[in-house]
Amino acid sequence: MLAALGLVAAGSAAPAVAAPASPAKGGGNPSAEHVPGRAGQDQGLDSTECKFGGKNITSTPWSLQRVLLDELWSTGKGDGVTVAVIDTGVDKGNPQIRPALIPGGKDFVGKAKSGTTDVNGHGTRVAGIIAARQKTGTGFSGIAPEADILPLRYTGSEDPEEQGNSVTMSKAIKYAASQDVDIINISSDTVKKEPNADLEAAIDVAVEKDILVVAAAGNDGADGKLENTYPAAYEGVLAVGASDRNNDRAFFSQSGEFVDIAAPGVGMVSTVPKGGQCSADGTSFSAPYVAGVAALLYEKYPDWTSEQIASRLQQTANRPGLASDARLGWGVVDPVAALSSDDKPQSTPRPDEPKQSGHVTPMSLTVGESETERTQRISVYVMAAGTVLTLLIGGTAIAARDHRRKRAAANGPADTTTSTRH
Template identity: 60%
Template sequence: MEGHKARSRSRNDRNSGTRALQRVFGVLAVTGLCAVSAPPAFASDGPASGGAKFGLAASTECVFNGNVIKSTPWSLQRVLLDQLWGQATGKGVTVAVIDTGVDGSNPQLSGAMAGAGKSFVDGAANKDIEGHGTRVAGIIAARPMKGTGFEGIAPDAKILSLRYTGGENKQGNTGTMAQAINYAVSQGAKIINISSDTASKEDNGPLRSAVAAAVQKGALIVAAAGNDGADGKSADTYPASYPGVLAVAASDRNDERAYFSQAGDFVDVAAPGVDMVSTVPKGGQCSADGTSFAAPYVAGVAALLKEKHPGWKASQIATRIEETAQRPSRGPNRYIGWGVIDPVAALSDDSTPGTSPTPDPVVKAGSGGVVPMAVTMGESEAERERRTAIYVLGTGLALVLVVAGSGVAVRDWRSRRDGRVGRVG
């Protein structure tokens, strides 16, 4: 797994069709001018001392202990759940959630907690002030409940809550995050979800060492890519960029990169990260956007694979997820990596995967094989403007022809009428 992210990346990626309005909205969200579901938690000691933050994009206001959402979220509608859960439900698998804590009082999480967990800041491990960790945990392992179509992608998995930040008197940083990773490994966790990145996108020695030790011990770390991608520029984020980490971008309903999702050669796969319904503290559900909620979607699928194939290494689970993703091209690109995750495809392939994904083979024209059609990252803004202009021009031309044709018809009718009147007189 050490060489998992050292492979070369395809440079033939295309623009993901980011909308101008979305760019503006993303800038507003990043600068704090738009409402967010919870305030981003920056380390109190700042980036110079290894600060960390978790990424939330703009969303509607959320009320803890509120109502549930009755309908089934689109992120679950895109999956044949009966077929998926006919193969695995995550039973017997524990996922460590390193976050702001998880409030197990939510009815959909009360049966999902693996003990009391541990806090590396003040307060109890399962106390969640911001609600971020409770959302993350719900996407992984929320239990089904009457009255709502939402449940976790691995509804029988267990959650080990490791609270590295979100304290009332102390906020965490990369130091407490590293401690949480080390503790997760000491507890035998094989899947670790981290929906956070370091402030100012800075590398950090202790965090890097903790990740490397976890990978060496066979743990699969699934990390969010970050939400600072509205400008489309590439940038490394941590811990997602470290070797052996499965870095997850956010995709939208069209299986394209969500406008806020951080781009970079480190991105491995994408998963739904827009309008993500999940559990909140004290009860109820809310929806929010962010790579923070794409990562646990992938961690849930990893839990399903771990149940079905307990002997697989972390690198094999990651490879299966990457190789069965809906690829944008032969290989990965910097926007959605190897593609948008396909949970059913990942669980349905029982062949033994390798330890790293490989690009699709090149099929030459005339070789007897099928040459796949090129797939773009979505319609660009320029292409959309040209298409709109063509529609407007075509509609205008049609109206001109209709008006002109109507004028000729009226003229001919009048001529015939006048002729008939002259002959009678």
């Protein structure tokens, strides 16, 4: 089951912000309040044990198997691009993510100061999907394995009385904007599905500085209802839903008109504190997948705006229809297509043109006989009638000849004497 934790700072009237669930095993549970079904509160749908400091998964995750990585990385791996991960912190003890961490991280709820402590594990997973370094013995790495991560811990403190909320998230967003990062990843949302002025103002600061803000759409979508979640639904934010192996909406992914794009969010392998890897589900892990692809685009097109980067991601996504819908947005992100498309930027995604040339129009299904079938039937009848008539005429002629021969035979030989009378 998808689990969720809503965290509320003691003595604070600020709206609570949903925080990630702790793993099935290990890492502890820093929550003071349980709120089922929140965004960013993700763990595996199965009961497999997640051990911090455990082993790496040797195979390549399905979310990477479907991508031609050599082609994807032909123009770069995210070098020089900085992604701020606003989450439960990013543990520096995992060797795959440690080289990606840069100075300047910050802790807004605890005493770690640098943001490189993660007792929950959620932020370390998010960061790994973006920028985990390639390592011998595992098929897993980040989508942008040379990008930099700025760890900002807004929730997930060891102290139950020092849990994050919209205030600490807002502070983290504004701080990230002050550090001139390229991308901000937020894999959480507010417990109350309603706008919050302070949080929206913080988002506006980042958007005005041309920073791409990527946020998880949420995990409350099992009922199929269309609802906004925040900060994903704020103007200027790239809201990411979760897709499964068939490029369909993951059953838990929140649907709504605010959803901009989707990305793999089921069985997502990533790094955990102290070393090792685990698998989990949730839109929390779809958002960093998109952020990682965005980092590759930033390296290839350093002069593009955040709006143009977002538009390229949406324009090249795989979608079942011609335009956007409330389930998958503009479709499931296609990393290779995004990087291999033309070099002309666009500010907004456009619906696809209906395909006409070379399009085969299926024959309409009719209950009665079609004109072609009727013509074919009449032709058969005419040919059959002609054949019968020919047989009848031939048969009659033969019968008449035989009749004459029989009659002649019955009357004897014919008289051949010539008259000589004059």
